[in-house]
Amino acid sequence: MSLRSGYHVALAARDLGHDVTEVDVDANLTRTLTSADLVFIALHGRDGEDGTLQLACEALDVAYTGSTPLACRMCFDKGLAKGLMLKAGFPTPPAYVIPAEAVRHMGAGAALRNAAKRLGFPMVVKPTTQGSALGLALVEDPEELTAAALAAFDHGDRLLLERFVPGTEVSIAVYGSKLTALPAVEIKTKSQVFDFETRVSPGAYEFDRASSDIDAAVGQLAVDVATQMGVRDFGRVDMRVSDDGPTVLDVKTCPGLTETSIVTYATANASLRFDDFVATVLDNALARIRQ
Ligand SMILES: Nc1ncnc2c1ncn2[C@@H]1O[C@H](COP(=O)(O)OP(=O)(O)O)[C@@H](O)[C@H]1O
Ligand SMILES: [Mg+2]
Known part of the structure; x- marks a missing residue:
């Protein structure tokens, strides 16, 4: 998925007039990165989400998009994230x-x-x-x-x-220099959980725009949680909404950005061009370089 996210972001960045080189992880990665003015991190899974690549960028003094190594670590470790969310008073399952x-x-x-x-x-x-x-x-x-x-x-x-939390599964993309929420996306699955099998089986799930009631209940919560957890530039908050209200399952500092990802679906629901979403993320990161 990282390659497809990278490809999609690169398309947008080129549309915006940037000179873009797409790179994958290899033994020369850090050498390649040092020649860039800015690195857009679209790497999912451990090294992209747990702060590894971000730490390398910090040490190399290479500017990058997205959250700091600390925020990545805090969100990637679900035990740590839960402890921090509970401490801050956010709803998350026991x-x-x-x-x-x-x-x-x-x-x-x-x-x-x-x-x-x-x-x-x-x-x-x-x-x-x-x-x-x-x-x-x-x-x-x-x-x-x-x-x-x-x-x-x-x-x-x-x-x-x-x-286990029953109810409606929603995911909320947040972005911007001061984070704002895009419309909540409902994830409809036949299975009780959005598990690996479901994610890789065509037709086993579909996205829909969440109802306005749910959207109203989760947007600000997503922004507050993401802000508290240190999400920077963009991120995604996964929740379930039951009769007891919303509860947070998971915070992503480097969510999928492919054509078919939740974040992309959410930008369309907000009538926000994906190019403009990418432009905002890039502008934020570029502003940090100038500071
Ligand atoms: N406590 C829970 N109650 C109900 N469903 C859950 C719970 N935890 C996880 N799930 C289901 O499993 C999916 C993946 O779990 P999540 O914690 O979001 O991890 P990740 O997205 O990193 O795989 C969720 O999208 C949801 O469908
Ligand atoms: Mg999740």
Whole structure:
């Protein structure tokens, strides 16, 4: 997806009159980056979202778009993000972080089962540091817990055991020097969760513009959460809206920007040209260079 995001952003940047070179991660990446006036980071997954590439840019003194290494780290680690959101008073489902180390070497298998009992079924088990719903499972029965935990540990050394939230799934893109929300996008799936299988199966999901009631309930919350978490230039906040109101699942500092991504869909709903969205992000980053 990173390559397709990069391609889409490059098209827009060229439309805007910039001289653009598209680069993928390789052993020469940092050397290539040092020759650029500005790097648009459209790299998803660990190195693009956990702050790795951003740290390299900081150390190289290369200007880049998007959030700082610290903000990337805080959002990418779902356990850390949850702690910070709770501390700031934002709604997010109750959860426990379980480290693989504690299960393997401290006999914490019982802690896992106890945490599950306290949360109640169904629940979602997911690695704390992974995206695209990899290693994520909806667990409806205590007997499925161990297998789900082992699968999550395949993707990282900690897992999040999180209470399942029913309701409408929405995702809100935010952008700008002072973040503003684009119209909320509802994600309609046949499955109960927007899992990996669903994401890669054509026709298994569709986007829709969220109702005006939902949009009104989540826009400002998305801006507040993203601002609190340090999102810069652009980002995306994933939520579920149930009878109890909205609750935040996930904050993305480097969301997908392909032709078919949520952010792109949201720009269209706002009658904002994707070129203009990219122009705003670039202008913000360029303004930081001049400061
Ligand atoms: N607590 C939860 N309740 C209901 N669904 C969830 C929960 N956590 C995750 N999901 C489902 O799994 C998907 C992916 O989880 P998320 O936390 O957003 O991680 P990521 O987007 O990084 O894979 C969500 O879009 C949602 O459909
Ligand atoms: Mg998500």
